[in-house]
Amino acid sequence: MLDLRMIRQNPDRVREALRKRGEEAPLDELLALDERRRGILTDVEKLKAQRNEVSDEVARRKREKEDAQALIDEMRVVSQKIKDFDEELREVDGKIQDYLLRIPNIPHESVHVGVSEDDNMEIRRWGDQTKFGFEPLPHWELGVNLDIIDFERAGKVTGSRFYFLKGAGARLERALMNFMLDLHTTEHGYREVFPPFMVNQTSATGTGQLPKFGEDMFKLEGLDYYLIPTAEVPVTNLYRDEILSAEDLPIYHVAYSACFRSEAGSAGRDTRGLVRVHQFNKVELVKFVLPENSYDELEKLTNDAETVLQKLGIPYRVSQMCTADLGFTAAKKYDPEVWMPSYGRYVEISSCSNFEDFQARRANIRFRRDKGARPEFVHTLNGSGIAVGRCLAAVMENYQQEDGSILIPEVLRPYMGGQERITAEK
RNA sequence: GGAGAGGUGACAGAGUGGCCGAAUGUGGCGGUCUCGAAAACCGUUGGGCGUGUAAGCGUCCCGUGGGUUCAAAUCCCACCCUCUCCGCCA
Numbered sequence: 217m218l219d220l221r222m223i224r225q226n227p228d229r230v231r232e233a234l235r236k237r238g239e240e241a242p243l244d245e246l247l248a249l250d251e252r253r254r255g256i257l258t259d260v261e262k263l264k265a266q267r268n269e270v271s272d273e274v275a276r277r278k279r280e281k282e283d284a285q286a287l288i289d290e291m292r293v294v295s296q297k298i299k300d301f302d303e304e305l306r307e308v309d310g311k312i313q314d315y316l317l318r319i320p321n322i323p324h325e326s327v328h329v330g331v332s333e334d335d336n337m338e339i340r341r342w343g344d345q346t347k348f349g350f351e352p353l354p355h356w357e358l359g360v361n362l363d364i365i366d367f368e369r370a371g372k373v374t375g376s377r378f379y380f381l382k383g384a385g386a387r388l389e390r391a392l393m394n395f396m397l398d399l400h401t402t403e404h405g406y407r408e409v410f411p412p413f414m415v416n417q418t419s420a421t422g423t424g425q426l427p428k429f430g431e432d433m434f435k436l437e438g439l440d441y442y443l444i445p446t447a448e449v450p451v452t453n454l455y456r457d458e459i460l461s462a463e464d465l466p467i468y469h470v471a472y473s474a475c476f477r478s479e480a481g482s483a484g485r486d487t488r489g490l491v492r493v494h495q496f497n498k499v500e501l502v503k504f505v506l507p508e509n510s511y512d513e514l515e516k517l518t519n520d521a522e523t524v525l526q527k528l529g530i531p532y533r534v535s536q537m538c539t540a541d542l543g544f545t546a547a548k549k550y551d552p553e554v555w556m557p558s559y560g561r562y563v564e565i566s567s568c569s570n571f572e573d574f575q576a577r578r579a580n581i582r583f584r585r586d587k588g589a590r591p592e593f594v595h596t597l598n599g600s601g602i603a604v605g606r607c608l609a610a611v612m613e614n615y616q617q618e619d620g621s622i623l624i625p626e627v628l629r630p631y632m633g634g635q636e637r638i639t640a641e642k
Numbered sequence: 643g644g645a646g647a648g649g650u651g652a653c654a655g656a657g658u659g660g661c662c663g664a665a666u667g668u669g670g671c672g673g674u675c676u677c678g679a680a681a682a683c684c685g686u687u688g689g690g691c692g693u694g695u696a697a698g699c700g701u702c703c704c705g706u707g708g709g710u711u712c713a714a715a716u717c718c719c720a721c722c723c724u725c726u727c728c729g730c731c732a
Contacts, residue, residue: 253692254691254692254693257691257692257693257701258692258693258700260701261691261692261693261700261701261702262700262701264700264701264702265700265701267712267713268700268701268713270712270713271660271712271713272660272661272713274660274712274713275660275661275712275713276660276661278660279660279661284712285712287712288711288712288713289712290712291712291713292711292712294712295711295712295713459688459689587670587671587687588671588687590689591689
């Protein structure tokens with residue numbers, strides 16, 4: 217959420233920034249509401265001041281056993297006026313909140329302008345695209361052949377876009393998760409948290425999923441619980457409505473969670489395999505930092521995600537999102553993308569963003585620079601470190617052998633009981 | 643799920659209609675004292691919004707949201723959360 221006072225002071229700057237994202241925000245209406253609100257506030261607060269003063273006088277007279285009836289009658293009228301004003305104020309406030317919660321973040325000045333995802337820019341590349349001396353198979357065929365992924369029975373048991381992992385496949389998934397968590401906790405300084413997989417509406421609003429993107433989440437019927445689309449939601453909301461002290465910062469958290477996405481509006485896309493499913497595992501990195509450090513922290517965060525891919529030996533590149541592809545909440549965003557032989561292109565496997573104070577303002581996460589200083593909003597960042605399901609697919613495809621077996625990357629072998637290769641079982 | 647108890651400032655804990663944004667204690671910060679420290683003593687110590695260059699002024703906040711009243715931490719209603727006992731359960 218943007219700062220209303222900032223919008224009031226720089227409406228043109230905000231309009232221009234949003235235009236770069238391809239958004240038209242109805243700022244005039246918002247600013248009119250804001251003016252209306254402040255007008256009401258001035259009036260109603262005057263009346264309240266009067267009421268407070270007269271109430272004291274009533275109390276005094278009662279104590280002195282004097283008559284106060286005239287004052288009481290007078291205040292009855294004033295109180296009614298206050299009530300009317302308050303009601304109007306509530307209404308206006310609600311509308312303002314609604315506007316503010318639907319305005320996206322402002323892109324950072326270092327983000328290049330674009331009109332679609334085609335304008336995203338590759339900024340670096342690691343490793344060579346995997347070459348095969350044979351016709352490589354997509355991971356969904358490899359998985360079925362080796363009987364380590366079962367889409368068909370998942371369709372029976374649940375529905376489309378679900379899958380079972382079996383045997384070495386299930387273990388490899390677990391190995392990836394543990395490898396990532398261990399890497400980030402022991403080498404990159406993140407503290408592990410294991411979050412709830414459901415959150416309430418306030419939390420989903422805090423990180424920006426609501427109110428605009430409710431249909432992307434699964435909601436529990438009759439309850440104020442949403443299945444999390446990413447651990448970003450519970451972990452960022454850890455410190456909602458809190459004032460941290462500057463010594464606490466930066467805070468780095470890493471969290472494993474299952475992620476649930478309805479994939480509304482993506483019917484027909486990536487219908488096969490593990491790339492686009494309703495439930496997947498992800499290891500997420502979340503940071504709370506001082507505002508002046510957040511862009512350095514974004515670079516480090518992205519590197520931390522990339523380290524996973526380097527250690528696994530999977531070729532990848534990093535794209536910087538243009539203004540049109542930042543998503544609702546980010547001021548700047550990098551997407552590490554892995555080489556996926558079946559797609560013949562790089563596929564997003566992480567997304568590393570700096571939200572500046574956009575989420576912190578929504579979730580009211582603040583810090584105090586010094587004792588007695590007034591609280592400021594922290595900057596929040598997060599990035600996948602990394603998506604486990606897509607990573608499993610990338611390992612399978614890039615490490616497949618001509619005989620249909622899959623070589624296990626060195627760093628995962630300790631997590632696989634020393635196993636070096638996945639072959640058909642039985 | 644059933645029965646009961648409770649949610650007040652950083653923490654502990656008073657306050658049951660008016661001088662209570664809130665006693666007192668602890669902690670924090672500043673000071674006196676001291677070679678220094680401790681102790682003791684003195685002072686100070688929340689957040690939001692509006693207004694103002696600022697100092698300040700005003701207003702709101704005692705789990706949340708409504709209501710009663712001239713006036714609510716205090717009375718009423720609903721909800722949320724915590725704790726205890728019972729039931730169920732991985």
